[in-house]
Amino acid sequence: MRLKSDFVSQDVDGRRYLIPTLGQEFSGIARGNRSAAFLLDRLAGETSFEALVDAMCEKYDAPREQICRDVQEFLNSLRAIGALEE
Amino acid sequence: MDAPSALDKAARDLICLVRCAANGTAPDAAQAKRMDLDAVYLLARRHMLSACAALALERAGLEDMRSRDALSSALRRAAAFDGAMRQVTQAFDEAGLWYAPLKGAVLKDFYPAYGLREMADVDLLIDPAREDEAQRLMEQLGFALQKQGSACHRVYRRGPTVTFELHSALFAPAHGEKLHTYYKDIGSRLVPASGSARRFTDEDFYLYLCAHAWKHFNAGGAGLRLLLDLYLYTGKTALDEGTIRREAKKLGLTRFEAQLRALSRAVFAGEGEIDEGLLNYMLDSGAQGSQAHLVQNRRAGSSPLRYALSRLRVPFHKSDPAYSAYAARYPLFYRRRILLPLLPAWRVLSALGSGRLKKELFLFRRKK
Numbered sequence: 002m003r004l005k006s007d008f009v010s011q012d013v014d015g016r017r018y019l020i021p022t023l024g025q026e027f028s029g030i031a032r033g034n035r036s037a038a039f040l041l042d043r044l045a046g047e048t049s050f051e052a053l054v055d056a057m058c059e060k061y062d063a064p065r066e067q068i069c070r071d072v073q074e075f076l077n078s079l080r081a082i083g084a085l086e087e
Numbered sequence: 088m089d090a091p092s093a094l095d096k097a098a099r100d101l102i103c104l105v106r107c108a109a110n111g112t113a114p115d116a117a118q119a120k121r122m123d124l125d126a127v128y129l130l131a132r133r134h135m136l137s138a139c140a141a142l143a144l145e146r147a148g149l150e151d152m153r154s155r156d157a158l159s160s161a162l163r164r165a166a167a168f169d170g171a172m173r174q175v176t177q178a179f180d181e182a183g184l185w186y187a188p189l190k191g192a193v194l195k196d197f198y199p200a201y202g203l204r205e206m207a208d209v210d211l212l213i214d215p216a217r218e219d220e221a222q223r224l225m226e227q228l229g230f231a232l233q234k235q236g237s238a239c240h241r242v243y244r245r246g247p248t249v250t251f252e253l254h255s256a257l258f259a260p261a262h263g264e265k266l267h268t269y270y271k272d273i274g275s276r277l278v279p280a281s282g283s284a285r286r287f288t289d290e291d292f293y294l295y296l297c298a299h300a301w302k303h304f305n306a307g308g309a310g311l312r313l314l315l316d317l318y319l320y321t322g323k324t325a326l327d328e329g330t331i332r333r334e335a336k337k338l339g340l341t342r343f344e345a346q347l348r349a350l351s352r353a354v355f356a357g358e359g360e361i362d363e364g365l366l367n368y369m370l371d372s373g374a375q376g377s378q379a380h381l382v383q384n385r386r387a388g389s390s391p392l393r394y395a396l397s398r399l400r401v402p403f404h405k406s407d408p409a410y411s412a413y414a415a416r417y418p419l420f421y422r423r424r425i426l427l428p429l430l431p432a433w434r435v436l437s438a439l440g441s442g443r444l445k446k447e448l449f450l451f452r453r454k455k
Contacts, residue, residue: 009166011201013158014142018201020162022170024246030159 002087004044004079017041019084027082036061040075044085050076097126098370101311104143105136106355109315111199113146120149128153133373134311135205137161142203158202164248165195165202168209171228171249175211178224180282187212187277187285189254190299193292197319205312207375208242208250214274215255225251238411257295261409262302265339270298290330293320297335297344304343307376310369318351398447399431 004010007023017038019031033041039060043053050072057068079085100122107114124144131140138161141154172192179186189210198204213221222232222241230243230251240254257273258266277285287295296317303309335344350365352358372380402410413430414421420430438444 007170009169009201011162013162013200013202014146018162020166022166022173028163030162 002044002049002076002085003047004041005084005086008084010038010041010045012038019079019082021082021084025083027084029082031078031082031084036071037075040072044079097123097130100127101130101134101136101140102354104131104140105311105315106357107143107146108139108203109199109319109355114143116147116149119144119147124149124151124153128157130370131157134370135207135374136312136315138203138205139315142200161202161205164205167246167249168206171245171251172209174228175209175225175251176282176284178228179213179221180284182220182224183283184217184221184224185214185274185277185283185285186253187287189257190296193286194316194320197316197323199319204316208252210240210252210254212254212257212273212277218253218255221253225253238415258298258302259412261412263305265337266298266302269338270295289324290326290334293324293326293331294334294338294340294344296320297340297347298338300347301338301340301343303372303376304368306381308368308372308380309376310372310374312374314347314351314354314369317347318355321348321351322356399434401427401430403427 007021007025009018009020009022011018011020015035017033017035019033019041021027036057039057040053043056053072053076054065054069057072058065061068076085103114103118104127106112127140128137131137137157141157141161144150145154145158176186189212191204191206192209192211195204195206218241222243225243226232228245230245230249233242233244233250239256239259240252243251243253257270260267273291274285276288276291278288280286286292296313300309300313300317303313331344332341335341346362346365349359350362353361354366368380371377402413404410417430417433420426420433435444438447
């Protein structure tokens with residue numbers, strides 16, 4: 002899975018924005034925190050759910066189960082706006 | 088160094104905010120709270136600096152609906168332009184049609200954050216021999232030709248926001264013999280980039296910015312965003328000063344270039360004295376120039392009769408510097424030359440109908 006190429010992921014003053022570039026159904030802007038930015042950076046290239054969870058476990062000190070739930074919720078939000086290519 | 092008190096407060100506040108946005112600092116929160124934000128945002132919109140102002144205000148803890156709207160609008164527009172740019176450049180690459188990004192399409196990468204360099208359109212210089220082919224490619228991508236903007240460029244639009252200007256030349260004869268001659272063969276001085284893309288050398292790009300500014304200064308003027316462009320570009324680019332001096336002299340822009348660069352440093356870096364007259368002219372102009380300045384510049388030194396005659400003048404021969412611009416703007420009259428004597432009357436009638444004539448007369452009569 003990866004971020005679709007017609008979404009732009011950019012930092013502005015420490016906040017990560019996700020913006021569609023062409024006429025997608027989603028016409029809003031998604032704004033995320035540092036964890037979202039971390040995951041979006043990994044989704045710039047081809048990756049997998051397990052790889053994302055592993056990377057988050059390495060970076061953050063939290064139970065793996067909780068990280069799995071958080072990553073799943075984040076990916077679902079990307080799917081909801083059509084930003085994920087799977 | 089603070090802006091002098093001769094500027095009105097909204098202007099001083101906007102400059103303070105844009106300076107902070109440009110330099111990665113935050114404005115003093117107490118000072119920011121005393122700003123009339125309605126006035127600041129209004130002025131920021133005129134200068135296409137709303138996103139910069141919003142960013143600085145959010146740093147001072149003054150995030151509100153206006154700042155969120157300004158930033159999200161700028162980000163959305165930037166993303167829409169980026170997506171379209173990828174499609175257009177891919178099509179041009181596949182066709183082997185060379186192009187060089189101009190103005191905002193280059194300058195946006197010098198701004199401290201994505202989307203801060205607000206643009207009304209994307210400007211590209213293209214191979215003048217393949218203008219019609221470029222039009223076909225744009226139309227295949229869903230763009231519609233809006234107008235032949237002048238003899239030098241065509242304007243394309245897709246949807247409500249994405250506009251491209253494809254330039255076959257940078258300056259027409261009507262913009263002055265020096266500029267026209269100097270930039271006549273600019274294509275040969277461009278440097279290959281990737282695919283069919285070409286780019287200016289750093290010095291050539293800077294000189295072009297100054298020349299483009301000069302063109303606008305002699306028309307409706309140019310605003311604060313131009314000053315910010317110069318500040319950020321010169322701050323991040325090591326320019327060969329010898330080349331700049333030599334080429335600016337050829338263009339007749341030595342003093343103008345020096346004044347603008349000094350003003351940009353004074354306003355945004357606090358270095359040296361602020362040329363108030365020049366700054367006020369730019370503040371009055373706004374990003375797109377003002378009709379008042381346009382009328383003043385056209386009128387300069389003219390009696391009312393001479394001014395009226397100059398506005399009604401129609402170029403009949405190709406040797407006239409304004410010929411190509413008029414021919415592009417009024418193609419029917421120039422294709423059927425028997426209609427040309429009627430063109431002045433047509434221009435008066437269409438100006439009357441649109442209200443432009445009434446406004447121009449008002450501006451002409453108004454004291455400077």
